[in-house]
Amino acid sequence: MRRERIVDVLVVGAGPAGLATAAGLAASGVGEVEVVDRERQAGGVPRHCLHGGFGRLGMTGPQYAERCVAAAVGRGAVLRTGVSVTAWAAPLTVDTTSPRGLERITARAVVLATGARERPRAARLVPGTRPAGVFTTGELQQAVHLHGQRVGSRAVVVGAEPVSFAALDTLRRAGVTVAALVTEHPRHQAARARALDARLRH
Numbered sequence: 001m002r003r004e005r006i007v008d009v010l011v012v013g014a015g016p017a018g019l020a021t022a023a024g025l026a027a028s029g030v031g032e033v034e035v036v037d038r039e040r041q042a043g044g045v046p047r048h049c050l051h052g053g054f055g056r057l058g059m060t061g062p063q064y065a066e067r068c069v070a071a072a073v074g075r076g077a078v079l080r081t082g083v084s085v086t087a088w089a090a091p092l093t094v095d096t097t098s099p100r101g102l103e104r105i106t107a108r109a110v111v112l113a114t115g116a117r118e119r120p121r122a123a124r125l126v127p128g129t130r131p132a133g134v135f136t137t138g139e140l141q142q143a144v145h146l147h148g149q150r151v152g153s154r155a156v157v158v159g160a161e162p163v164s165f166a167a168l169d170t171l172r173r174a175g176v177t178v179a180a181l182v183t184e185h186p187r188h189q190a191a192r193a194r195a196l197d198a199r200l201r202h
């Protein structure tokens with residue numbers, strides 16, 4: 001049994017892009033704007049980025065995510081979480097699944113704002129299997145900040161750019177000893193103050 005519904009605009013993905021789109025469209029009076037996201041909480045990737053550096057004010061990721069959600073909801077967009085879009089049923093119709101069941105939603109416009117994922121090992125053409133304990137930064141942050149999982153006791157961070165330093169902070173917060181940050185470049189690529197802070201504190 002698939003429930004069928006019609007909305008004016010459907011935005012798929014409640015990350016910063018989807019929420020900003022929804023806020024703008026809802027404010028411009030295009031009618032009912034609905035945003036769906038497969039996660040239980042809206043906000044996208046910034047939800048698990050506890051470091052600062054988001055938006056012009058350099059907010060933390062969760063602060064920024066909250067602000068994006070408030071902007072969309074404040075302008076009248078309807079937010080539905082725990083809803084995954086699984087397929088196109090027609091050019092302006094998508095199928096969804098959620099704990100509340102299956103739906104088919106038709107809209108006058110569908111906006112895909114499903115984000116860009118970090119490139120996985122296979123796409124980087126790194127051969128072999130991926131052993132347990134090898135994470136992308138996004139996976140690491142989700143495991144530690146969203147799910148409170150234990151990720152190990154000693155780590156090496158591959159890379160020395162700003163997100164590598166964020167990974168370092170996440171590992172430290174999870175009680176992991178960081179043996180090294182390694183890079184093929186002659187020096188790190190983060191701001192001087194950021195690297196100095198990491199050296200002094202860690």
Ligand SMILES: Cc1cc2nc3c(=O)[nH]c(=O)nc-3n(C[C@H](O)[C@H](O)[C@H](O)COP(=O)(O)OP(=O)(O)OC[C@H]3O[C@@H](n4cnc5c(N)ncnc54)[C@H](O)[C@@H]3O)c2cc1C
Nearest residue numbers: 013014015016017037038044045053084085114115137138
């Ligand atoms: C580790 C890391 C650190 C970062 N640090 C910074 C930083 O310090 N400063 C900064 O400005 N940027 C940073 N970024 C980049 C920033 O997070 C992204 O630019 C931003 O999140 C992109 O927003 P988005 O809305 O396009 O995508 P996302 O934030 O990825 O949102 C996409 C949403 O779509 C949902 N979705 C996907 N597929 C479906 C589907 N089929 N059905 C329903 N929902 C779906 C997802 O659940 C997600 O909530 C960082 C990114 C990473 C990975």
